Amino acid sequence: MAKSVQGMPLEVRQVREALLREFADRVSMEDFEKKDPKERETALLSRAVSAKAARILTHCTSDEAAAGVIDGRDDFGIDSVAFSASGSELWLIQAKWKNSGTAGFDTEAALKLIHGLKKLDNRDLDHFNERLRLLGDRVHGVLKLPTCKVHLVIALMGDGRLSPETRNILDEAARDFGGLGRTVEYRVVDQADFHRAIREDLESEPITLTAKMTEGWHDRETPYKAIVGEVSAAELARWYADNDERLYDRNVRKSLGLTGVNKTLVDSMLEDPYGFLYRHNGITVQCDTIEREFFAKRATGAPISLTLHNASVVNGAQTVTSANRAFEKDPDAVAEAYISVRIVSIQGTPEGFAQSITKATNTQNHMERRDFIAIDPVQSEIQKDFKLSLDKEYVFRRGEMDPAPESGCSVTEAATALACAYRDPTFAVRVKGSTEALWKEGADGAYTRLFGQQPSAYQIWRSVQVLRAIRDELTKLRSTLSGRAASIADSGALLAAHVVFQRIGNEAIEEPDSDWDMILRDVPDQVRIVLACLIDMVDKLFTNKSYITSTFASEEKSRQLVQAVLLTLDAGSSTPDLSAFVTAASKKRPKRPPTVHLLVDHDLIPDGTPLAYAASDTEERAIGAWLDQDLRRRRATWLNDRKAPILWEADGRRYSPSGLVNHIWQQAEWREQWSAVQGPKQWRVPGEGTLVEIAERLWRRLDTEQEPEEDGRS
Known part of the structure; x- marks a missing residue:
């Protein structure tokens, strides 16, 4: 223990x-x-x-x-x-x-x-x-x-x-x-x-579902029980209406909101309900046991009502959610649409069978490597540990809304923090390239190394707190830097975080009764010291002509940097003060393009990425209650389109960021609304920041990483 x-x-x-x-x-x-x-x-x-x-x-x-x-x-x-x-x-x-x-x-x-x-x-x-x-x-x-x-x-x-x-x-x-x-x-x-x-x-209460199959079905008893048949989309809509997102507790992810794919599903059910069955792959339901009740004749294929105990939709979350949305718009049309449903009883199946079914059947929507960690028991154990030890939330299925920062974190934020805290800088380097690197399994995979031996809620939460404090301080410092120093602050952010974690040490993070408040208060000072040393060390090790991006993309060079910075700081050697790198820009910066144009032109946010409404305190007081009446009002999806890149989940229509904010204010009847609307600041990608913050990071990189010779410091 x-x-x-x-x-x-x-x-x-x-x-x-x-x-x-x-x-x-x-x-x-x-x-x-x-x-x-x-x-x-x-x-x-x-x-x-x-x-x-x-x-x-x-x-x-x-x-x-x-x-x-x-x-x-x-x-x-x-x-x-x-x-x-x-x-x-x-x-x-x-x-x-x-x-x-x-x-x-x-x-x-x-x-x-x-x-x-x-x-x-x-x-x-x-x-x-x-x-x-x-x-x-x-x-x-x-x-x-x-x-x-x-x-x-x-x-x-x-x-x-x-x-x-x-x-x-x-x-x-x-x-x-x-x-x-x-x-x-x-x-x-x-x-x-x-x-x-x-x-x-x-544990949530087990879900019991009823599935009526009146259009024929067939079953299999060996080696495991399964029934395949057609179920009305209207009945699937009732499943969701009665159980909401709990319906997908065993799925690899929750409903992804109103993505482009899901909007097509809704339109298809409404426009051609009779043909929907032929265009759709169907859904899979797992349950503990299946009870059968025949309407009349007891024979395979005869109309039957099935009661599914402790049931979960393990493939088809987007379809079921879309059926509910379509049903809300036109119940009669949806009643004519049928969907192929495969029901698998996991009673008597070997260990791992249920997870293998979930993983194998999730291929209809685009799957990310992260989706499959949702069926790793370690993640649900961490979620329970968060609640029991900290009374905080931990979400790990794609499609779940990230908790408020003070209330918890997502698995992506947790894994990034653990990657930075890991004893070797390798994962911090890989994560900078793409968060997909976090989910690789195997002997050298980040996911296996970070979660293979289940980290405690204390370790994860404190690592997240440190990373947040580091990022906040780096954001402040970055605004005072220019040229090569600014480029190092941008490209080397996660490596700097790794060094700060090493200086704090695992013991302070993992022990619940350490003087954590004092340690956390010291993080900004550590960031300033580490960043100054890192900027100085890049030129000492690789010359002031080296390319910043390639330096921090190299695992070998990053290891050299970390080792040199730690040895210098541990020895108490004198290093430049950060103020030495604060210089005025030597030339007029080019004008930054509009946020949406910048994001779309560089394809920085993938299509289908969930967005959350980042309401200010004033907005929360004014329209928060209205937003909470239907949580879809707070959710949207990003589409790479210059004119209307936001698909609002509440009505399925596309808007510009400011156009949607203005529309929300009007719908909520906020009479004291501001005259100026700054939509890109009011929509955020959970875990990455607002559209403006994401665009600004991109622009800084584009502006400062052109040619190493542009910086005048030698």
Whole structure:
């Protein structure tokens, strides 16, 4: 088990964070207001453990579990009380918390718990605390029943092993109390149980789908169950309407929004619904089990209704989403369109079979290498770790909207940060060329090296925070530079980030209890030092006539640079101050072309790239509620067209960036809207910046990387 500082195992840390989120504001801690914060937290966690045990055992709500906590003075070994819905069962819970995950339950604790049971059975409530007395009537209502059942629960943040002496005490109590229909039994809820419970809390409810096949179908029973037939597009539209993007949880990606391909699907269903079946490849659904219900005759091909338990569309997300969009426009037309549907039951299939089906069937829309990492279990485990350890979001399927920067990150941002933090600069160099390099698998592949041994949520999130701080500082510094120094700042950004990561060190990033705030505050200073040394070292190693772009595209030269910069900085050798490279431009810069022209002419953003509306704080206050009424209003797709490069998901029409922003303001009836519209600043590519920022980076590169001789510094 991976451990963090102070001996706290990862599982314990995740349980701790989950308990605090669930019960910190629910469990009463009035008796600890004036006590040491550490003592207070330990008591809170112990009480939260007892409440969580109640939830696990009785399936009550969090509020009900917290209301049953009686831990404190005069609790007589009972930390929490819980009841069955029928009122015939009673749970008496004693909890133990230890940060090390080694909490135990000895004979003294067992005797104390038994003593508490006896006092309750004798109706001796006078010496109990007020919290128990408030529950007294309900407790006695259970105990007076001739067939009551009492559960003694030991809730431990530990392995749950009890000594033979302890078990004897509990067994004897069960014999003494039981008889004539009354029973007492005991059980342990241990660390593994708590960790399993908090992970299950993250799981979404299984989806059940109904598929009616009235136009014929055929099935296969061996080696695995599968049914192939035709389903109305209207029924697929209802699947999406009822379940939204959850429908694709096992797919390699979510719906990609209203891309050019998907708009064609919508138009095709509406314009020629009868011919849609012949032009479309069909979809694939995986499920655990399939229930059949014939309408009349029980025969292969006869009309049938199928119930698919724990189902997911693993190929065809764009088709199903498009069916829903078409249905919203013309339900009657879509009802006439049919789609070939293949349903595969994964019950009894070998390990890896479901993932292989998902990977093999995803070929209809353009597939990127990144899409297939979505079926790597490591990614879903990281997503859970983010939620459990940090209460933040981590998205890894293409088509999912990136979370707000303070709320989490995407797998692309995470992988880029991990690539920069990796001990060898190779991946930082490759990523600069293309983010596709992040997803290569194999012995020398970035994905295998970065995610093969699952990185923790702390490691990823802190790496992302560092990379963001580095980029912010480099953006500020870049505006003060010109010529060759500016070109190095642009082309060497990720290599500079790699050096900063090496100077911070893995230990500071991976240990949850390091002084992280101080480390993060020091990043801008590190960036300035590293960048100055990097600029100086390029000329020392490769002369001031070297080509910047090719230098930073070379893995070998980048290794030399990193080694030289680290040795220089570690030795404390004097390096130029960054101000030495701040010079005025020696000639008038050519006029920068319009943002859209620049992006389209250089084909910088691929067709179909998702865009998000980057609303300002003022806009959020004015029209945020209107935007949130239909999240498609915040989404669009990029098309490489000079006049109308944005396809708005809300209506399927094409606009210029400013034209769409103005249209949104009018639709939202924002009467105090600004007179000036700056559309390219208000649409962004998630993880890469606004259209203006992307275009500006391109222009700087074009402007500063022409000829090395243009710079006057020698």
